[in-house]
Each structure stands twice: as C-alpha cells, then as structure tokens.
Amino acid sequence: MALKILMSFLLNWKLLLMMIFLISRIGGSGLDMRSKARTLSGPVSDSRKLPKWNYDGSSTGQAPGDDSEVILYPQAVFKDPFRRGNNILVMCDAYTPGGGPIPTNKRFNAAKIFSHPDVAAEVPWYGIEQEYTLLRKDVNWPLGWPVGGFPGPQGPYYCGVGADKAFGRDIVDAHYKACLYAGINISGINGEVMPGQWEFQVGPAVGISAGDEIWVARYILERITEIAGVVVSFDPKPIPGDWNGAGAHTNYSTKSMREDGGIDVIKKAIEKLGLRHKEHISAYGEGNERRLTGHHETADINTFSWGVANRGASVRVGRDTEKDGKGYFEDRRPASNMDPYVVTSMIAETTILWKP
Structure with missing residues (x-):
C-alpha cells in the first residue's frame, strides 16, 4: 500500500522537473550525452522562457579546471516520457560565459546555415x-x-x-x-x-x-x-x-x-x-x-x-x-x-x- 501511495504521488506531483542534456562531443566522443535535472516553479513549454544554466566543463573535457563554467542555452522542448506529467526534456547547446559557442557546439553553426x-x-x-x-x-x-x-x-x-x-x-x-x-x-x-x-x-x-x-x-x-x-x-x-x-x-x-x-x-x-x-x-x-x-x-x-x-x-x-x-x-x-x-x-x- 505504501508503494502505491508513493507511486501515485510521483505521477501526480505539481512541481516541474526540467531534464537538460548536453551534446556536441561531450567528453570528446561525440556521443556521450550528459543530463541533469532542475525543478521549476510551474509548467513551461517554450524554450525561450526557460532559464540558462551551467555545468562543470572540466569534467566533460570541454573547459579547463581554472575556468570550468560552461553555459547551457535551452533550445528545444519535448515531453518527458520517464517522469511524464508536466515534466519535460530540454535540448540545450553550450556556450562560454562570454556568450560564444564552445568548440564542440555543432548546433550553433547549423542554426546559422538553416536561418540563411x-x-x-x-x-x-x-x-x-x-x-x-x-x-x-x-x-x-x-x-x-x-x-x-x-x-x-x-x-x-x-x-x-x-x-x-x-x-x-x-x-x-x-x-x-x-x-x-x-x-x-x-x-x-x-x-x-x-x-x-x-x-x-x-x-x-x-x-x-x-x-x-x-x-x-x-x-x-x-x-x-x-x-x-x-x-x-x-x-x-x-x-x-x-x-x-x-x-x-x-x-x-x-x-x-x-x-x-x-x-x-x-x-x-x-x-x-x-x-x-x-x-x-x-x-x-x-x-x-x-x-x-x-x-x-x-x-x-x-x-x-x-x-x-x-x-x-x-x-x-x-x-x-x-x-x-x-x-x-x-x-x-x-x-x-x-x-x-x-x-x-x-x-x-x-x-x-x-x-x-
């Protein structure tokens, strides 16, 4: 019974978890995708309304340890099939704190071509x-x-x-x-x-x-x-x-x-x-x-x-x-x-x- 109550809570909670995952040659392989979760105050379906975030680029081979912060820019939103409800998956690309794309951010150049x-x-x-x-x-x-x-x-x-x-x-x-x-x-x-x-x-x-x-x-x-x-x-x-x-x-x-x-x-x-x-x-x-x-x-x-x-x-x-x-x-x-x-x-x- 306790397990059923817990599962019911998990499937119906009101908070929104945003799953962000990083790509563009994370770790240098081009395929080792990474993800982290974040709780927001309510449902969001527009990537432009999502906050930027950051991660430790020195742990993914994308930044030196003495300047390790890499910034995530939300780009595309999908429904989360694992948490379901209002939870979402968010496709992000990665930038330096100065706003430039990091070298492994392949989405940035693609976006320029497709916007031509x-x-x-x-x-x-x-x-x-x-x-x-x-x-x-x-x-x-x-x-x-x-x-x-x-x-x-x-x-x-x-x-x-x-x-x-x-x-x-x-x-x-x-x-x-x-x-x-x-x-x-x-x-x-x-x-x-x-x-x-x-x-x-x-x-x-x-x-x-x-x-x-x-x-x-x-x-x-x-x-x-x-x-x-x-x-x-x-x-x-x-x-x-x-x-x-x-x-x-x-x-x-x-x-x-x-x-x-x-x-x-x-x-x-x-x-x-x-x-x-x-x-x-x-x-x-x-x-x-x-x-x-x-x-x-x-x-x-x-x-x-x-x-x-x-x-x-x-x-x-x-x-x-x-x-x-x-x-x-x-x-x-x-x-x-x-x-x-x-x-x-x-x-x-x-x-x-x-x-x-």
Missing part, C-alpha cells in the same frame, strides 16, 4: 534512418549472439520475427512509444540485417529540428537501455567481417525538389555533393572507413556514385522520385555515429548555398 534566407526559403526536409546495435553489458557482444561465438549468417534477421531472429524487441518498442510520447516525429522502426541491430527513423523534420529530434531520440534510447541493463552502440562497424555495418542514411528534399520538375534540381544537387565528396566524408562520422567498403549495401568510401534504387551507391534516388519527376534523395554515406547537426546543415549548405 536562401535555405529557409527552400524549407529543407530530412528523414534520418538511425541504425544502432544492442550489446550485452557484461561481455560487450551483440544481444542474442552466443557468447564468444556467432549466430547463423545474415538473411533471416532483417525485419525478422521470432526468438531466434529478433533480439531486443521489447527495448525497441519501448523506445518507439517513448519517442511518440515525447513529441518526436519518429516515423518507424525495423530490425536490421545484422542480428541484434535495429533502426528507427525520424522525419520528415524541417531544418535544425531534425538534429534536435535525433539527439533527443538517442538520449531516450540510452535511458531505456540503461533501465534494461543493455548497452547501445552507434559504432558504424561493431563486428568486423561478413556483417552489415550501421549507418544513418539521410533522406533530403527541398521545396524546389518537391515541385514539378524537381528531378533536375535533385540531379544538380547530387552533382554538387559529388564535387565535395571528401569534405562530406570527413564530417560524416568516426570509423566510417570500416563501414564504407563497397560491400554490405555500401559504396566505397573513396568513390562517389549515385543511382536509382541502388543501395550500393553513395546517393540513392527512389523509383517513385524518378517516376514522378520530383521528390527526395537519400545520402547513404553518413555513419550511425554522425552528428546530425553537422550532416543536415552540410547537405543544405552544399546543395543550396555553395557555388562551385
């Missing part, structure tokens, strides 16, 4: 396919795999059903529901080619919101796997050998691409991406050379290519886009550990702003 009048006029849409691998915490080996051994060859696992094919579905479904509750525009999930590997899709999302939503969805996934006692890996090639890697395929379109005759705009944009292939690859995630080998549904990292319905190309154009003469294309190069602020803004900058 030429980019804003094109209303860029993104759909990001985030792949990840679930690992057993005690042995750091994929969920469902024999300890120290391997399952049967790839083939039956992609979108598979059954205890011998789908490992971790309870975690994946919990994440799906939590993202929907939070207000993230999560559009689907599926089991991936390598057993123990899964994917969720976010989008279509406009401009910088795509980066915000992917980071918050990753955070929620980390929290759920924490509860489950499982580790989530965004390594682009967690298991070497004849196993698929993990990517973050980025689907993209602009207003001009979505209108009649958009296929010509798409082809010009792809041509620009090819001219800046090396620059994009260098910004598309760490360890991507282990994934982009020309095998396992990837293009070779050193060669740019595109094709219709070709999953072995750098950029894929869908059959519907070709048939309709307008639509979107998919950049298949980004690794699963890419920074979505960097990738989305770089695609917009190259295809809209850059003049070869």
Whole structure:
C-alpha cells in the first residue's frame, strides 16, 4: 500500500522537473550525452522562457579546471516520457560565459546555415534512418549472439520475427512509444540485417529540428537501455567481417525538389555533393572507413556514385522520385555515429548555398 501511495504521488506531483542534456562531443566522443535535472516553479513549454544554466566543463573535457563554467542555452522542448506529467526534456547547446559557442557546439553553426534566407526559403526536409546495435553489458557482444561465438549468417534477421531472429524487441518498442510520447516525429522502426541491430527513423523534420529530434531520440534510447541493463552502440562497424555495418542514411528534399520538375534540381544537387565528396566524408562520422567498403549495401568510401534504387551507391534516388519527376534523395554515406547537426546543415549548405 505504501508503494502505491508513493507511486501515485510521483505521477501526480505539481512541481516541474526540467531534464537538460548536453551534446556536441561531450567528453570528446561525440556521443556521450550528459543530463541533469532542475525543478521549476510551474509548467513551461517554450524554450525561450526557460532559464540558462551551467555545468562543470572540466569534467566533460570541454573547459579547463581554472575556468570550468560552461553555459547551457535551452533550445528545444519535448515531453518527458520517464517522469511524464508536466515534466519535460530540454535540448540545450553550450556556450562560454562570454556568450560564444564552445568548440564542440555543432548546433550553433547549423542554426546559422538553416536561418540563411536562401535555405529557409527552400524549407529543407530530412528523414534520418538511425541504425544502432544492442550489446550485452557484461561481455560487450551483440544481444542474442552466443557468447564468444556467432549466430547463423545474415538473411533471416532483417525485419525478422521470432526468438531466434529478433533480439531486443521489447527495448525497441519501448523506445518507439517513448519517442511518440515525447513529441518526436519518429516515423518507424525495423530490425536490421545484422542480428541484434535495429533502426528507427525520424522525419520528415524541417531544418535544425531534425538534429534536435535525433539527439533527443538517442538520449531516450540510452535511458531505456540503461533501465534494461543493455548497452547501445552507434559504432558504424561493431563486428568486423561478413556483417552489415550501421549507418544513418539521410533522406533530403527541398521545396524546389518537391515541385514539378524537381528531378533536375535533385540531379544538380547530387552533382554538387559529388564535387565535395571528401569534405562530406570527413564530417560524416568516426570509423566510417570500416563501414564504407563497397560491400554490405555500401559504396566505397573513396568513390562517389549515385543511382536509382541502388543501395550500393553513395546517393540513392527512389523509383517513385524518378517516376514522378520530383521528390527526395537519400545520402547513404553518413555513419550511425554522425552528428546530425553537422550532416543536415552540410547537405543544405552544399546543395543550396555553395557555388562551385
């Protein structure tokens, strides 16, 4: 009875907890998200009405110990699927006390690109396919795999059903529901080619919101796997050998691409991406050379290519886009550990702003 009373109190309390989490290469890895909680006096749904806050940057590798204060600027608000009620998750980026973005704040530059009048006029849409691998915490080996051994060859696992094919579905479904509750525009999930590997899709999302939503969805996934006692890996090639890697395929379109005759705009944009292939690859995630080998549904990292319905190309154009003469294309190069602020803004900058 006492436990029921306590749970009722926890689910119905009036104070608001604001969960703030930090990104932008915290600790230097680019993925080790951090969070802290704060109590406010009442409900807030507008990030502009939230107070700035600070944290110890010397403990995250972002500031020296003798000048360690880093300032948090609230940027985007989501419902908290863990505390529920009026509680919220807040996406923040980080600044020096003087007001300048710290070097690892990738959102700042992305916001400048997306606020450019030429980019804003094109209303860029993104759909990001985030792949990840679930690992057993005690042995750091994929969920469902024999300890120290391997399952049967790839083939039956992609979108598979059954205890011998789908490992971790309870975690994946919990994440799906939590993202929907939070207000993230999560559009689907599926089991991936390598057993123990899964994917969720976010989008279509406009401009910088795509980066915000992917980071918050990753955070929620980390929290759920924490509860489950499982580790989530965004390594682009967690298991070497004849196993698929993990990517973050980025689907993209602009207003001009979505209108009649958009296929010509798409082809010009792809041509620009090819001219800046090396620059994009260098910004598309760490360890991507282990994934982009020309095998396992990837293009070779050193060669740019595109094709219709070709999953072995750098950029894929869908059959519907070709048939309709307008639509979107998919950049298949980004690794699963890419920074979505960097990738989305770089695609917009190259295809809209850059003049070869």
